[in-house]
Amino acid sequence: MPEIGLPPRRLRLISLAAAAALLLSGCVNAGGDEDSGAADAEAEPMTATSVPAGELAGAAEDYTEYYEQDIDWTSCEETMMCADVTVPMDWADPGAQTDLEIRIISSQSGGDQAEYLLTNPGGPGSSGYDAVADSLAIAFSEELVEHYNIIGFDPRGVHRSAPVNCLDDAEMDEYREQVSDEQLDAESSYAEARESAAELAARCESESGALLGHVDTLSAVRDMDVIRAVLGQDELNYLGFSYGTKLGMTYAEHYGERVGRFVLDGMLDVSIDAHELNKGQALGFEVALENYAQWCTEQATCPAGDTVDEVVDGVQELFAGVAENPAQGADGRTINVSTLVSGFITPMYSRASWPLLSEALTMALVQQDFTSFQYFADLQSGRSPDGSYGWINSFVFTAVMCLDYPMPQDPDQIEAEFEEVSEEAPTFGPYLGHRAVVCEEWPVQNVTEPWDPELSEVDELLMIGTTGDPATPVEWAENMHEQVPQSALIIREGEGHLAYRSGNSCVDQAVDGYLLGGDLAEGREDC
Template sequence: MPENVLSPRGLRLVGLTAAAALLLSGCVNSGEESDSGAAEAQAQPITATSVPAEELPSAAEDYTAYYDQDIEWTSCEETMMCADVTVPMDWAEPGAQEDLEIRIISSQTGGDDAEHLLTNPGGPGSSGYDAVADSLSVAFSEELIEHYNIIGFDPRGVHRSAPVTCLDDAEMDEYREQVSEEQLDDASSYAEARESAAELAAQCESESGALLGHVDSLSAVRDMDVIRAVLDQDELNYLGFSYGTKLGMTYAEHYGDRVGRFVLDGMLDVSIDAHELNKGQALGFEVALENYAQWCIEQETCPAGDTVEEVIEGVQELFAGVAETPVQGADGRTVNVSTLVSGFITPMYSREAWPVLSEAMSVALGQEDFTMFQYFADLQAGRSPDGSYEWINSFAFNAVMCLDYPMPQDQEQIDAEFEEVSEQAPTFGPYLGHRAVICGEWPAENVSEPWNPDLGEVDELLMIGTTGDPATPVEWAENMHEQVPQSSLIIREGEGHLAYRAGNGCVDEAVDRYLIGGELTEGRTDC
């Protein structure tokens, strides 16, 4: 493998580390790869396919074995049960590639005769297994836990389900430490960025192979329908968060007659393109920063200033200073601006974490100690204190995004989009990068695009947005509600990402009433 997975100048547009923290919120092995391997990956892209749902009925001969399979439950996580569900890697040509095993976990809390509630925590790249195994009582109400057997799953390409792998632990540390010293503002720098992205893509292909062409959201949704079938459910009950709402909307679009009670919290707008997605999140974090700044100056001491403007300027100066001169962390690793921005964004996901964010700001500004921000960035990246990565979700994130969203390849358009985001979101926009470069070199072609939903066979579903949500702005929920007439909408007044189990009884009670009793208020409700 080349010494640097991404060159210094390659990071600004690729922007993987900081950008992966946005959407939405394992030890791997790595072999050597030559420059000729990168060229070969570019010349012979993996073939990925996206087949209309009507061509894939569950009773079709080619899929019967998947839908009729008997899964073997085994004890796991002390009180829970786990199983592997077999699905085709390529839904267009089952058997053409090796089958995949999708790991699922059941809370076993509802009893043998209870209905099942499938859940996804977001990402793309987040583990639904971990959400149930580690956060059951936090993420779900006691009533919901008692009523359902709650099912978590790692979607294809994620952690325990044929994970996308690219780098080992040491290589990932090196990757995250690369420093962007120059702007990508000429043909030479773009060429270098693309070469570096091709080297990374070749490494991912070397480790993950044909899987990279089959981790798109539609394929994951087809897996969800198999999970429904093996759980012996005529309809799928589902609670999806953040990116999990896109999985829910995709399922409802293609399997509308099998939609049970669906709750989608932290709505992703499936009708917007990658640029609007990136811009919406950047603007969302700008608003969240303003709200944090207002809260901060109302405290006894605010480390960054006495007015909202001073706090925002202080954050911008902090970012700019580290962008110009990266600092060394206590453990000797480099804290660059990508690490700092990722570490800053992570505690912004919850208002309860704002005091910790202020503490990190105070230490960084007063002592030039960025240990806390490095710690937050490590949490987001899946890095343990011992240097191991339990699960590197950022590569699965990129793999899904490159398949799900067409990306521009014209340098002028990329520049224009980057400048628009940077101008409209001056604090975060300059550091979020542009995924077009890495997707342009990705060894699998884009297979999906945004769409305007038509859920004609769906009777009802519940969407939720939060006014101060930085990662999935409330406007996205409002737009989806407008496009889907059979949807009900709850708007939570508050800060932070997601609404259910965020301390708002109005939201929690409405969700539980619907999922447990089927009671759903029509139209919009403000909580």
């Protein structure tokens, strides 16, 4: 999965930029299109009276205390209810580590009333709590909010649920402002990349400890099944976005008989490896840039050129110029190419934000003022104007990726994969780093890998893709639909990441019709 990185070899190898969680994050739709495999280990459905067999099994009492726990709902966010759900840090050995508390939020003040719909907005690293607390009326239809008690949760390692931490505010600023030495040769740059990755890994281990080894997707999915149980649900109803679709697919793989009505919007292809994921997203953003360029040239003025090729070339030159000579923001911080590309990508998630992108481009090209791009990058990174950071999702993003995806160790293979992405996606590819080195230095080892889904116990589910989605290309949804023949597929014709609540009534009616009434058309439908 790509992460914005600096182009010099040292930093592009370790891929340590601040936009980590951007690319698979399911951003909330507002007033138009807007906006992000894993498990070989066997996992049987677990309930208070059913304990899994196999390598992850434990004594019945090891799991019963989690599945039979009572949770205490308390008022929060003025009109909502919150609770903590206790889960083991290590599902393979409950009791070996301190338990974790998973924070959940209920959209209805009754807390334990009505039917439940669990949701996750993506990432890895995005807060499901925030999605419900801050964006309920935007992200979900009025009918869903009336019918369901919508449950948001912060997965393990995220924000309010035992968060992965690495750096303080000042260190985070320094980390984001890194500028590398262009003069390093291949051997020395690789050595420096490993050294930088090792330093970050040591800080993350110091701040987060054993948690780093237990934030993989399968562990988060086990937590989801505990949430189902403590809510008193025989089946789990679920609406997942972007990376949240991987959580959904993993749940369906391991707990198929517990699957209720599942909607997966912005499908992640769980069968592809990290390199194909990286390349697919880089190509997705190339297509999104061309679509933006076409739109831009049809406006009264387009800051980057009069043709699509001129706009694309202008953006490439802008990136290359800042890569060679970083700019300085009004507050004195360095605006390197990582910040620029992160800030550029952020408004590309929504067609409704394209005018803002044009304004930022005008300032950059005419006045050499990159303030808007710095603002967008700060917004994505969780930085407030006062210099403090809220939830920093980039580190748990890295932690999940290193656990979920095997990475190559051979420097030649790493370089070859990077060059392939750069060649096929010439605008964004050169600035998308490779995660292999940072994962090599990470204090824990990979535990799962991509897989071909076999959802024999699942009767039906709804997958959704968008033709112009840069973060989760439509081909991923089409491939998953082909591999899961009992799935229905909706393809939204349009730009931006995600389809539900993007202003497309065809999609909204199909999603609500299924979640509210079980109405699901067979095969594929284009909206």
